[in-house]
Amino acid sequence: MKIATWNVNSVGARLPHLMRWIQEDAPDVALLQEIKCVSEAFPYETIEDMGYNVAAFGQKSYNGVAILSKFPLEDVTRGLPTFAQDTQARYIEAVTNGVRVASIYVPNGSEVGSDKFSYKMAFYGALGDHATQSLSYGEPLVWGGDYNVAPYAQDMHDPALSGEPRILCSVEEQRALRTLISQGFCDGLRQVFPASQEAGKGLFSWWDYRAGSFNRNKGFRIDHLLLSPQASDRLEAAGIDAHTRGWERPSDHAPVWITLV
């Protein structure tokens, strides 16, 4: 069972890429972020014709998340249950083929110390509360998404940025993501590619559109798949489809995937 997460940066603008990637990569489950459209505007027919069930939770112009699956989608939840006051579409959850999956778009945070940064930290707090509940059920759980944090120095093209007061890299953000993982998740990609080994170096999932970041491989690993123990026991393989970032008019993020036995 292959489960992937991808921040597509507008499902409308990226539909040709999404279709090409689905055909080439054939994920069983795709967790999408930043669909940037209302739920009704999702290209359901196009994706359903490719053999997927779709559940979307969108909003106008910004944010928005979706789950695609070759298996039926059951028990769909839109919005973080522990963050009822949130007005932005950043979380959707469903059970598919016996695995409870979530597609998560953590706020970017803009600048460390800003109001948007406080919102990011509050979102992490709500995620932690929901994780406490979710992990208590002892189910296979895969939380995929754009967490907008590079948790360790090895997740940055320049390790010196780690802990610096800049967005994606700060001590506060790293603590928030590491604390979430410590509640009982495993970082799927790091499990397969330890940062201490050669294959674990230079694994990035996002490259800024500006300043030729991709061509210079100035990337960060901010998109993650977090697995409960019942999922990580079944972890077989993992990877990042970085080549999609080299396609014409790409998303600034690349798909991250795992397979479960």
Place this chain on the structure above:
DNA sequence: ATGGTAGCAAAGCTA
């Protein structure tokens, strides 16, 4: 170096 590019939507906001 406070730039640089992309998407939405129609000027500025968000990333």
